Amino acid sequence: MSATPEWVMVGGEGPESYNQNSYYQRALLEAAKEKMNEAISSKLSLDMISDRFSVADFGCATGPNTFVAVQNIIDAVEDKYRKETGQNPADNIEFQVLFNDFTTNDFNTLFQSLPQGRRYYSAGVPGSFFERVLPKQSFHIGVINYAFHFTSKIPKGITDRDSPSWNRDMHCTGFNEAVKKAYLDQYSADTKNLLDARAEELVPGGLMLLFGSCLRDGVKMSETAKGIVLDIVGDSLNDLAQQGVIEQDKVDSFSTPLYFAEEGEIRQIIKENGKFTIEAFEDIVHSKGEFTIDPKILAVSCRASFGSFLSAHFGGEVITKAFELIEAKARQELPRFHNAKPGMQYLIVLRKN
Numbered sequence: 140m141s142a143t144p145e146w147v148m149v150g151g152e153g154p155e156s157y158n159q160n161s162y163y164q165r166a167l168l169e170a171a172k173e174k175m176n177e178a179i180s181s182k183l184s185l186d187m188i189s190d191r192f193s194v195a196d197f198g199c200a201t202g203p204n205t206f207v208a209v210q211n212i213i214d215a216v217e218d219k220y221r222k223e224t225g226q227n228p229a230d231n232i233e234f235q236v237l238f239n240d241f242t243t244n245d246f247n248t249l250f251q252s253l254p255q256g257r258r259y260y261s262a263g264v265p266g267s268f269f270e271r272v273l274p275k276q277s278f279h280i281g282v283i284n285y286a287f288h289f290t291s292k293i294p295k296g297i298t299d300r301d302s303p304s305w306n307r308d309m310h311c312t313g314f315n316e317a318v319k320k321a322y323l324d325q326y327s328a329d330t331k332n333l334l335d336a337r338a339e340e341l342v343p344g345g346l347m348l349l350f351g352s353c354l355r356d357g358v359k360m361s362e363t364a365k366g367i368v369l370d371i372v373g374d375s376l377n378d379l380a381q382q383g384v385i386e387q388d389k390v391d392s393f394s395t396p397l398y399f400a401e402e403g404e405i406r407q408i409i410k411e412n413g414k415f416t417i418e419a420f421e422d423i424v425h426s427k428g429e430f431t432i433d434p435k436i437l438a439v440s441c442r443a444s445f446g447s448f449l450s451a452h453f454g455g456e457v458i459t460k461a462f463e464l465i466e467a468k469a470r471q472e473l474p475r476f477h478n479a480k481p482g483m484q485y486l487i488v489l490r491k492n
């Protein structure tokens with residue numbers, strides 16, 4: 140099996156870019172802001188806020204959400220400092236922000252759109268967050284927004300027709316026990332590597348703030364709106380194969396390096412890893428609900444997130460056709476979305492042990 144391509148977002152600032160189509164991911168940062176402020180106020184020790192304070196965003200993409208994430212953190216740290224010392228943070232603290240993503244991420248768009256008037260210095264940190272990407276003890280607060288559901292590769296057997304864990308339906312409906320186990324094993328191993336790496340890079344007492352989506356315990360991905368979206372993508376690819384636009388073999392050997400874990404699985408992985416204490420695991424009510432169910436918006440935002448990954452497997456020329464089908468199918472499937480079981484959006488606050 141060939142190596143899994145890096146799953147980057149569609150670059151630039153054009154109408155199909157991630158930069159212009161990531162409101163959904165941003166809404167969680169806004170909805171969870173109060174809880175995040177409380178966590179920084181109560182879990183970060185005041186003596187960590189001195190001279191130089193570093194914030195690192197892992198899986199930052201091309202903006203603008205990353206700027207919202209890091210600014211919210213800086214505001215909360217400054218607020219705590221101001222309240223507890225009576226001093227102006229601008230007189231005493233310099234902030235540094237470390238932006239991490241794959242080397243193939245569009246860092247040019249990111250750096251060209253850095254907010255005017257920001258009060259921090261910036262640096263890019265290229266490389267996979269499943270490995271060490273920074274020196275020991277180099278940041279105080281780390282953040283991950285909507286990137287804690289990736290695996291480093293598609294698990295063994297998933298794309299192999301002769302394997303019991305062959306996942307014919309791309310991800311969801313055909314997610315049998317063998318497929319689930321293969322994904323969960325891969326996700327657990329990768330997430331433990333991610334936690335090990337961050338534990339080395341964080342200063343003692345530092346925090347990791349994880350924002351993202353998971354499954355409520357006992358709910359299957361295929362029963363949720365996100366699962367329905369994945370099924371629609373898979374069905375559309377199958378239709379294109381039946382129309383002779385792409386080869387059926389290509390569809391049968393396609394899968395994603397994504398795993399939306401159950402809450403209990405995430406807790407278990409963090410506990411087994413042992414490098415962090417879970418200070419909070421908040422169930423956040425997201426203003427955009429489970430997922431936008433406007434078929435047009437859904438297809439465009441899906442294209443901004445999935446487009447590059449699909450192009451790497453199927454070739455760029457079929458992508459427009461694929462997303463036209465995805466939009467049409469989403470329209471037909473509207474009743475299914477209305478009956479979907481709720482997923483869960485979270486803010487997890489981890490403190491380094």
Ligand SMILES: C[S@@+](CC[C@H](N)C(=O)[O-])C[C@H]1O[C@@H](n2cnc3c(N)ncnc32)[C@H](O)[C@@H]1O
Binds near residue numbers: 164239284
């Ligand atoms: C859905 S986007 C979220 C982007 C951004 N955090 C936001 O809130 O808009 C997921 C990001 O994670 C990045 N990513 C996925 N796997 C990664 C890895 N192993 N190392 C670094 N970045 C990764 C992708 O390139 C992408 O930019």
